Amino acid sequence: MHIVVAMRQLADLVEELEVNGDGTDIDRDFVKFVSNEWDEAALEEALTIKDESAASVTVVALDEPDVDQTLYAALAKGADRAVKLTGHDPSAWVRTRERAQRIASFLAHEEFDLVLTGVQAADDLDGQLAGILGSTLDIPHAAVVVGVELTGSSLRVAQELGGGLVGVSELELPAVLGVQAARQAPRYASITRIRQAMQTQKIEEQEVSLEVTTPQVTVRRLYPPEKQGGATMLTGSAKDVATEIVNILRSKGLV
């Protein structure tokens, strides 16, 4: 069983993000990059499967700021191999579609049974990465996964659906999963272990050159959400408030 976990670096949201001079991206020069928390859940799920069965775990990530830290931490936690994909501008914003194609092009040369990645990321709130990967590789895909169970050559996954429902389905391996949550909170890798990993293990680098350029959406303007008017507080008796609400809804043409 070979599990590949695809991880991403993101601007740390505790920093005050600023828009760059062009107004087309965040200013990447002065922000700290951290790993995507859902990818951490995907890694944890992979490592839990490894703990249960004799799986090997490969983590793969695009060359992005501070990605080495994330990869070494994954090795310290128990991943067997870490791969960094180069061939793009490491300081630029890589859109999800291009990211998926780069990872898929790496996976094309790999024997794998399962690909896990975070269900979403701050720059991929729609959670497209797992889906695009699945379709590019032409293998089954499931999103918002909250539980994984291996049953021989197939996989039983629990997915969080709307309205508090959980759906369980079976997939043929190999498959791609967008992980919402692992069975347990991501484990801790002590700094000593991470430093040990840095000394004893190597990050493999693989250059990926995409033959066909990925069609991309051009960002015309990136801006912080504009402040809307504040809320209006309705006061008075329940009846007055109800009348007021009806008036508002009518005046907006909603009823």
Added chain:
Amino acid sequence: MLAIIETRKIFAGETEVAKIVFYVLALIVLVIFFVGVIRRLVVYNRGRRAPNFAWLRRRDPRDVPEVSERPTVPSSLVTIATNQTIIKTKHKVGVSHWLLFWGFIGLFLATSILSLDYDVLGNASRIITGHTYSFFQGPFYLAYNAVFDFAGLLALVGTVLLASRRWFSKEPQLDYTRAQKPESGYSRARIVIGDHVFVSGLLLILVTGLLIQGLRIDGEHFPSFEQWTWLGYLIGKGFAGLGVGAAAARAVHAWLWWVHVGLALAFVAYIPWSKAWHMLASPANLAVRDFSNVRRLPQPPADNAGYRSVDDLTPKELLGLDSCTKCGRCHVVCPARTGGAPLSPRDLILDLRQLADHKHGIPLLFDTETRPSPTGPMNEDGCLAGEVVVGETLWSCTTCMACVEICPVGIEHVPLIVQLRRTLVDQGAMDPTLQSALQNIATQGNSFGKSSRMRARWTKGLDFPIVDARTQHVEYLWFLGDFASFDERLMDISRTLATVLHANGISFGILFEEERNAGNDVRRVGEEGLFEMLVEQNMNAFAKASFDKIFTTDPHSFNTLRNEYPAFGLDRPVLHYSELLAKLLFTGKVAPGNLMRKVTYHDPCYLGRYNRIFEAPRAVISALGCDLVEMPRHGVNSFCCGAGGGRIWMDDSVLDERPSVNRIKEASTLDVDYFVVACPKDYAMFSDAVKTVGIEDKLKVVDIVELFAEATLSSALVDV
């Protein structure tokens, strides 16, 4: 006329056969005793030796007395001889022990002198010269009896007092109920039996010894010179008064002598295999104890992240385990145990000792706990951290050092707990909240998980700029710590301190976004790698700045900067802000108003117990015209707020009563209106605790600088 020689016959009533039996028994006993002693010494000697190991660390002139200075051997001998560490917190028990201690040393000397005369001198002289010489006669004999009867009396009084305490006292420290209760159940009945065997055995040896002395004198028809043997003489008279004549006395003496000798020999054999070993281990441990170990934590073992098995224990730690007398003082003062957490420093030591003795193949008589299943101290193959000692026990420690402070035999519990925690950290076995705090510290440099650029946000709102120590020389570099920088309530206090210093023309600056968590609590959590990383980052920041001295807001940061950073190259003096405030007052720079408040003061563990700064904050409080009422637990006996050692990042909801609540209840019994603190974590903990207790309108938690500001800055009255 026959001259009377004042002496007595050794082996007066015994036959030659009896003498041989005695010597054979004595030889067997000495073999058992020395085998035990040597096995224990071999075990100590085989303990894990760190590269810089020494039984007595070289004293460093830069060490601070009582903080990081190792006591000299002569001073330790005084400590041992006076039983000072036993007396200091429990006078009656300590004095009783002192009586027993010196009484038995006297009796041991008496027996040794007798043996020297009879066995050594007597035999040697007979072999060499053909005549048997003896100095056990005449004035020496009289003085010997007079002096050593006194020793006997001391021992008797001390032993009776201690035995009665063991029999009748209901004190909590004598209760062996575990703080961490294993699901399988456990029994400590053997430990209780061991205590009784020990003290009652001593008492029986003493009583039979005194009785045979009396019987002998009675049997010899009270020679007048035996009045020098005053205690025996009196006891003999007592027997005579009861109608025991000389013949009867000799008959009883004959068999009681065997009882006495049998008990005494059995006791000697029993020493290295039981709690009696503390008679030798505890003084040795006191002589090699090193105060610096708690303030400046030792390195992890070379091949592991932390302690996993008894092989990781150092010679001194092994000796420390053996020194424990189960006096239970640590058990009583421990804030974790008091709050209902599953940690008792006593139980921790006992568990480790039982396991260590078992692993080293040393049978420990009585002093062991039994369990129906092999868990805890009976889990011989388990990892020390997490299995022998469960994780929740180790995580409960606040590292407040109350146990180390009160331990009469100098056991250093805290470094041991941290070594065990290091293994848990390595395994990732920790509270999720702690994990996220550590991750925040690793990525952002602070436990709040805020951007490091927000660290100096508290300076907004000041009407003067704070100097950047990286661009301009300052006298004092102010190291705020995370709480004083990021906690909303404490940012106000930081501004007040800045205002006070600015108003008094103190040259100070900060590191802005480059200050990192100092790592005191990170190290005590057991995350050594992260601690080293933080030290590196802070040392880099210090290198960029220009300053003469450092002062901190946080006593925890103060401790690590003062005691641990020098090993990483920090060579500047480190002060706490309460010392700076005291200096301002006593150099006459400020003339404070008279606040006329009734206050109490809480000694932060890392300022008081750890760093012995008791006077500076008290001097400030008095100089401000406040009436300081001390809480029962103050100074070295201060009670922890519960936040130290990383506890502030862990879940407290499992406790029956948080230590901070316990502390506020203690303060609420005093007639005071203010609870003064000198530590940001204390402010946070106690502000919550007064609300929990529901007395926030009666007892107000204030920081010492708030009082200072109110008394000295008339134009900027602070709302307290």
